[in-house]
Amino acid sequence: MKLLNDISQFSEWEKILVGSIDKIIIILAICSVPATIASYSRIPISGFQISMALHLFIAISLVTSAYIRHKLSVKFKLNMVLVLTVLISLAGVYNWGLLGNGILWSILSIIFITLYYGIKFGIFSIGLFFVYVSIIGYLYTQGIITPQADPSVYAVSVSGWLTGIIGSLLPLSISVLIIGTLYQAARDSLIRLERQRIEITILAERDDLTGIYNARVFRKLLEQAIERSKRHNTWVYLINIDLDNFKSINDNYGHHAGDATLQYIAKQLLNVTRGEDTLCRIGGDEFLMLIDSPQRHSPQELEVVIKRIKAAIEIPYIYEKTKLKVRGSIGYAEYNATSTPELKNKDDILKLADSQMFKDKELSRAQQTS
């Protein structure tokens, strides 16, 4: 997992972080003013504390940083927010013990450390935090450090509650902002990646013009069908469909008409292709259909399939009010791992279907000229 400090490798992350870190600094700067006033309002109860000087320093740093935020680098701003939150939590626990929000700020610091340096550092900082709070707790319980204010007075004072409310709202809202922004960014990028994956798959497997499978996928599926036949003695039928004199459509009506006709033919062929069979365009005006069957089909059955394909192709396509008539020549190859030993591989099957198709083409040419 990439961490926030890897931002130089991620322009996308950088954009997200620039947006969210600036929001965080502005919120922190705005809130640091009332928080500092609330902190100083405790002077009558507790006297002046080091944490108050720290609050003032932090408020000045945040307001200045918010003002010149566009001039500061993302890394600097991230580190600054991290250092400030750590300082607030350490000073808060030391000065106010259980009375202050130091422990809440520690949670925010640990979230920052984890996001910035990774889970290992996050766990390590939990350990350090545990040791630190235990030592401070020990010192308080032994009376070595004493509370900065009388707890019974502090717990019912307006300034104590004001500091408590503002001081706890800040880490809570920052946590929501950070986690919400990162969650949204991760979700958006996952959705985008999934879309890209689907687009890449479609581009790699489909024919641009017709949207049906391309030759690459078909070759893979044919190889798989051959393997199935070797293992389960199934029958593979490869039907080669080539349009007749397709060039004349391009020549007479233009390339656009040719494209539209090819799309139409692909739809017609899909209409007569069973769900379990596969259709592809291997290029130009040539299509292949793959039938992978557990039992052998008789030549009569295949004749029915071929007639159905031819009939579907011959339904005229209406292009700009003109009826375009297309015919197709069809040949097929039958393959079974044990019954057709002359066919050694997919190329032999493809060649056989191709030569059968040519025979059909010759026949229909001869019929047309006689």
Ligand SMILES: Nc1nc2c(ncn2[C@@H]2O[C@H](COP(=O)(O)OP(=O)(O)OP(=O)(O)O)[C@@H](O)[C@H]2O)c(=O)[nH]1
């Ligand atoms: N419009 C369009 N035409 C294409 C496309 N791919 C190939 N063609 C055309 O299809 C025609 C195929 O020509 P041939 O292989 O000679 O086939 P034919 O004209 O059908 O002739 P026979 O197959 O011999 O009957 C050529 O004119 C190619 O330019 C395409 O994607 N779109």
